[in-house]
Amino acid sequence: MSILAGSQSRVLVQGMTGWAGRHYSSSMLDYGTKVVAGVTPGKAGMRFLDLPIYGDVATATREHRIDVSIVFVPPDHAGAAMIEAIEAEVPVIVTVTERVPLHDMLKVRAALAGSRSTLVGPNSQGILSPGQCKIGVMATASARPGRVGVISRSASLTSEVIAQISAAGLGQSTTVGIGGDPICGLTMHDCLSLFSKDRDTDGVVVIGEIGGSQEEELADFIAEARPKMPIVATVVGRCAPPKRRMGHAGAFAAAPSDADGKIRALERAGVTIAPSPHLIGETIRNALRHADGAASQVA
Amino acid sequence: MKLHEFQSKSFLAQYGIAIPAGSVATSAAEARAHAERLGGQSFAVKAQIPAGGRAAAGGIRIVEGAEAVEMAGAELIGARIVTEQTGPDGYAVRRVLVEESVAGAASFYLSAMIDPSAAEIVILGAIGGDTDIEANVREGRTTVERLAVDPDGGIDADAADDFARRLAVPEDRRGAFCSLLANLAKALIGLDATLAEINPLVLTGAGDFVALDAKIILDDNALFRHPDRPVPDPVEATGDLEESAERHRINYVRMNGDIGLVANGAGLGMATLDLVRAGGGQPANFMDIRTTATSLDVAHGISLLLDNPAVRVILINVHGGGMQACDTVGDGLGIAMRRSNRKCPVVVRFAGNNADFARARLANFGCPIIDCPDMWSAAENAVRLARPVEPPKSIAFFERREAVAR
Numbered sequence: 001m002s003i004l005a006g007s008q009s010r011v012l013v014q015g016m017t018g019w020a021g022r023h024y025s026s027s028m029l030d031y032g033t034k035v036v037a038g039v040t041p042g043k044a045g046m047r048f049l050d051l052p053i054y055g056d057v058a059t060a061t062r063e064h065r066i067d068v069s070i071v072f073v074p075p076d077h078a079g080a081a082m083i084e085a086i087e088a089e090v091p092v093i094v095t096v097t098e099r100v101p102l103h104d105m106l107k108v109r110a111a112l113a114g115s116r117s118t119l120v121g122p123n124s125q126g127i128l129s130p131g132q133c134k135i136g137v138m139a140t141a142s143a144r145p146g147r148v149g150v151i152s153r154s155a156s157l158t159s160e161v162i163a164q165i166s167a168a169g170l171g172q173s174t175t176v177g178i179g180g181d182p183i184c185g186l187t188m189h190d191c192l193s194l195f196s197k198d199r200d201t202d203g204v205v206v207i208g209e210i211g212g213s214q215e216e217e218l219a220d221f222i223a224e225a226r227p228k229m230p231i232v233a234t235v236v237g238r239c240a241p242p243k244r245r246m247g248h249a250g251a252f253a254a255a256p257s258d259a260d261g262k263i264r265a266l267e268r269a270g271v272t273i274a275p276s277p278h279l280i281g282e283t284i285r286n287a288l289r290h291a292d293g294a295a296s297q298v299a
Numbered sequence: 300m301k302l303h304e305f306q307s308k309s310f311l312a313q314y315g316i317a318i319p320a321g322s323v324a325t326s327a328a329e330a331r332a333h334a335e336r337l338g339g340q341s342f343a344v345k346a347q348i349p350a351g352g353r354a355a356a357g358g359i360r361i362v363e364g365a366e367a368v369e370m371a372g373a374e375l376i377g378a379r380i381v382t383e384q385t386g387p388d389g390y391a392v393r394r395v396l397v398e399e400s401v402a403g404a405a406s407f408y409l410s411a412m413i414d415p416s417a418a419e420i421v422i423l424g425a426i427g428g429d430t431d432i433e434a435n436v437r438e439g440r441t442t443v444e445r446l447a448v449d450p451d452g453g454i455d456a457d458a459a460d461d462f463a464r465r466l467a468v469p470e471d472r473r474g475a476f477c478s479l480l481a482n483l484a485k486a487l488i489g490l491d492a493t494l495a496e497i498n499p500l501v502l503t504g505a506g507d508f509v510a511l512d513a514k515i516i517l518d519d520n521a522l523f524r525h526p527d528r529p530v531p532d533p534v535e536a537t538g539d540l541e542e543s544a545e546r547h548r549i550n551y552v553r554m555n556g557d558i559g560l561v562a563n564g565a566g567l568g569m570a571t572l573d574l575v576r577a578g579g580g581q582p583a584n585f586m587d588i589r590t591t592a593t594s595l596d597v598a599h600g601i602s603l604l605l606d607n608p609a610v611r612v613i614l615i616n617v618h619g620g621g622m623q624a625c626d627t628v629g630d631g632l633g634i635a636m637r638r639s640n641r642k643c644p645v646v647v648r649f650a651g652n653n654a655d656f657a658r659a660r661l662a663n664f665g666c667p668i669i670d671c672p673d674m675w676s677a678a679e680n681a682v683r684l685a686r687p688v689e690p691p692k693s694i695a696f697f698e699r700r701e702a703v704a705r
Contacts, residue, residue, distance in 0.1 A: 031349065076523055098590075100415050101521035103491055106450040109418035125620070137621045139652045154566020154589075160616045160674070180565055182415035209566055213416045235567035236601050239576040240552075241587065243384055247550040247565025247587035276577060278568035278675040 002129035002174040003194040004092050004120065005068050009133055012090070013038045014081050015072035017048055020096070023074065024137050025049055027060050029133065029135040036064050041227070056083075057088040070135050071081065071095040078122065079104030085170050086117045093185070094135050095121035105183040112185060119185025123248075125155035125177040136188070146171015148284055149195040151188055152207035153180050153214075153248065155176065157236065161207055164281030170288070175199040180248030181208075188214045189221035196227035203230040203288045205280060206271070210237030210246065219265035229288035233266050234274045235259045300517045301349035305396045306529055307515035311497070314486040316479060317509045320400030323347065330372030333363035334365040337457025341400035344371040348390040352382030358392070361400060368397055386541065401509050402675065403501025407466060408432045409447065409480075410496035410641040411487040411581040420448035420487065422480055425467050428511075452484045465491050472506060479508055479672075491521035494598055521578035540603055546591040547596035551603065556581025557602035559613040559643075561621045561632075563588045570615045580682035583610045588624035588631075597631020598638070605639040613645045616674050619652030629657030632665030644669060644684045 005011075015021040015039025028050060029035050037052050037060050044055030069090045074212065078097040085093045086108070102186040120127060126136015131145035134174040138155065142163040148170050149193055153157040153179055162175060176191050178184055180259045188206060205225075208215040211247045215235060222231065237258040242247050244286070263273055274283040302310070320337055324330035334342050342365075346358035356379050360371040372395050381389035405594055408428040414421045423439045427433060433439045446462040448454050459480055463473040479500075485493045494516040501509050522528060544551035550565065558580045562568035569572040569586040575582050584604065588597055604610050615632060617624035632645065647668040649657050661668055667686075671677035 006465070012389055024621070029499055052450070075520060098519040100523070101491060102415075102493055102518050103450070103488060103521065106413065106418055106420065125622075139619065139621045142651065152566070154564055155620055155622070156562070156564025156618050157566030157570055159620045160570075163650060176416060183413075183418050209569055215414075234570075236566055236573055238573050239568060240572060241386075241554055242388070244552045244585075245349060245550075246552060246585055247589075276675065277674060279575060 002132055003191075003198050004118070004174060005127050005133050005135050006129055006174065007132040009034060009067040009135070009146075010065055011133075013070040013072065014057065014058070014065045014085065014219055016040060016051075016096065017046070017263055018074070020073060020137075021072040022049070022148075024096075025274045026097055028134050030139060033133040033135060035067070038133070046085055057084045057090065061090065065158045066090055068092040068094060068135055071097055071121075073097060079108050082108045082119060082162075083111045086090045086111045086119075087117045089116045089219065091117060093117055094124060094126050095119065096124060096126060096137055097121075100181070100255070102183060105181070109183060109185075117184045118190075120176065121179040121184060123181045124179040124186075125158065125174050127174060128172070129174045130172050134136060138175075139176075142166050143175070144171035147173055147200060147202040148288075149173050149198070149204040150207070151191045151195075151199040151204060152177055153209055154207060154236075157207050159282050161205060164171050164278070165205065165284060168281035168285040170281070170285060182212060188218040192218060192221065192227065192231070193225070196225065196229065201229065203232070203284055203291070206231060206233040206235045208233055208235040208262055209248065210240055211248070211257055212234070212261070213257055215262035216257075216265045219269040219271070222269040222271060230284070230291045231271045232274055232280065232284045232287050233271045234277050235266070235279060235296045238243035300358060300519050300522070300530070302515045302517065303347040303394075304345060304513060305312040305347055305394070308510060310490060310515055311486060311495070311510055311513055314482045315686075316482055316491070316497070317507055318513070319401045319509060319511065320397045320664050321396055323394050324372060325376065325394050326374035326377060327493040328370045329679060330395055330493050331365050331369035332500075334368040337397070337399050339399050340364060342368050342560050343396075343398045343400050344368055344375065345396045345398070346375045346378070346380055346392040347396055348380050348385065349394060349556055350382055350384040350390060352384055353380065354379050356382045356471050356506060357550040365423065373395070378572070387448070387555050388540070388553055392541070401501060401503065401511060403499070403511070404504050405467075406499040406544040408498045409483065409500045410498070411477075411483045412494045412496075420450065420484065422446040422448060422462070424462060426466055428497075432498060434595040444590050446480065446591055448484045452481070452488050454481055454484060468502075469475050470613070472502065472508075475508060475599055490515065491524055494520050542601060543685065544586075547599040548592040549587070550589065550598060552585040554582050554584050557611040558582045558681050559583045559607065559610040561586045561588065561604070561613065561615045561617075561628070563617045563619070563628060567616060567671060571674065571678070573616065574678040575614065575682060578678045578682040580678070582686055583607060588623065588628060592623070592627070593679060594627050594630035594634060597628050598634035599633055601635035603645060605635060605641045610643065612681050612684040613643055614677060615645065615647045616677055617648070617657075618650045618656060619657075621652070623625060624653035625649040625657035626652065626653045629660045634668050635665045646677050646681045646684065648672070650676050
């Protein structure tokens with residue numbers, strides 16, 4: 001298996017007929033993802049990429065079993081699109097849209113509370129379970145099926161880390177982009193909790209960065225739940241000038257959310273910190289070997 | 300987007316929050332005229348830059364008399380103010396705000412903001428504004444009180460009253476204070492702001508609450524909902540390079556070093572910064588090319604580095620993904636290098652989508668690069684090239700002469 005989405009997941013694309021929706025729907029179909037329908041208000045009844053288009057999510061979910069909806073709706077309507085998917089009880093919603101207004105995200109989070117949906121993103125590159133499905137906009141050339149889970153706030157650094165993991169002779173069970181925005185749905189610790197229950201994931205790589213408190217909350221979760229698998233992390237932005245926003249809306253070094261504080265918290269929880277961002281592949285390979293050795297000694 | 304103080308105050312006034320009488324001046328003579336019109340003896344002359352830390356940088360003057368206002372205006376207008384929030388270039392002052400000086404019997408820190416980790420709106424308050432509130436909280440001189448606000452601006456009346464009591468607002472002024480809280484929350488939501496801060500808010504001897512200083516940060520991602528919104532200053536006037544990059548879908552943060560950095564994506568950009576520092580180098584900037592940037596946008600970004608005389612070497616670290624392929628950045632580099640007279644070594648690390656194609660494109664541009672297979676070797680090379688060149692020529696000459704003599 002994998003987390004959040006697998007080879008059998010049936011995918012709806014919100015905003016399918018726009019430029020991004022069309023481009024990435026084709027690339028997801030090429031990868032073998034089971035994209036079953038699209039939603040574009042005002043275009044109900046149309047066929048696009050040989051798939052049916054509906055005017056709203058509720059109609060689409062009446063006509064098809066939908067496991068995941070991916071949102072390519074532009075920022076002005078992305079919040080409303082997510083709320084529509086939450087109200088239609090779509091189990092997993094992945095929002096690629098960047099630059100969603102924060103006040104809209106407050107309303108989305110209020111709608112998520114107590115709902116049956118899990119939101120990944122916004123500003124997420126999506127979910128990739130190599131060899132099973134791609135629900136997102138990432139490149140797949142260096143991804144390999146395997147047993148390492150990846151949790152990340154950054155798309156380009158995820159590409160880098162996936163390439164490193166594959167070069168180290170390993171592969172990925174699922175890679176999840178939780179998004180670089182200050183307010184998002186699925187958090188790092190939610191994601192790790194899913195990986196720790198996944199029988200096909202042996203270890204996890206966490207790509208953190210300055211800003212927010214997700215890495216600290218992850219450390220608390222690990223200290224509490226003591227997942228049995230090795231966890232390797234990096235936190236980028238150690239050398240970022242303080243109080244300046246570094247690209248991501250959420251990336252902002254100011255105590256207590258600077259990189260060193262996050263690294264200390266994760267280390268205290270037992271996480272292995274990669275000595276440098278270019279050594280992440282090696283670090284997870286060694287951590288998995290070490291865990292293997294320990295397991296065989298016990299046996 | 301951080302607004303100027305005078306813009307922030309005029310928005311607060313629209314939401315029914317009292318501000319001191321005052322006007323904005325763009326020249327010293329105009330500042331004096333405002334002071335004479337306001338009357339009174341004591342004035343505040345405040346440099347308008349959309350960044351914090353002004354007072355410590357000498358941007359705020361409390362003076363007596365219209366003549367002193369004129370002098371303060373002459374000193375401040377045209378000056379560049381550098382604070383830790385402006386970056387090393389600072390920000391050029393184009394205007395001063397001339398205000399009547401208001402004395403307060405009590406002062407407060409008050410702000411409405413979005414708390415991202417809780418995904419809710421909160422109002423924070425503390426007794427005693429106008430000083431470094433963060434330091435006061437850190438060192439236990441004051442505590443921050445917290446009040447929750449609904450996403451639509453609703454505030455529980457009992458909670459608001461309790462909040463006012465914890466801030467020691469006199470009982471007969473609590474009603475006025477609570478309506479001020481409601482107005483501040485309305486302003487935050489109505490303006491699509493992420494922060495609406497009043498520091499200090501004073502309670503005057505006459506029993507009025509007046510916002511002496513204000514800072515509003517608008518959500519850049521919601522500006523499309525407010526097309527008629529004033530902007531702090533046109534980029535052409537301030538020479539704000541970071542804002543000019545922003546228009547080209549590039550996130551740019553100036554720093555003090557000599558290695559110009561370019562990466563696609565914020566995470567990879569920060570990783571590159573960390574690697575350069577780990578290798579002993581000093582970055583001249585952080586630069587993240589967003590996924591929607593075209594090669595012309597990238598060329599604009601790289602031109603900013605080529606135009607920066609402090610930059611001795613450029614390091615480009617790109618991992619092409621599904622949204623931004625290497626060749627877009629390669630083309631941007633080629634265009635920028637051809638446009639510029641500057642000769643500067645360029646260390647490139649291309650990986651992922653279209654990496655080989657990008658190298659071929661650069662060869663076609665006739666653009667020499669130092670091609671590195673991974674990001675650590677790229678960082679190491681950039682650091683080596685940026686080091687001031689020792690005088691190796693004379694040593695080589697000396698050795699050669701010795702060889703000949705032998």
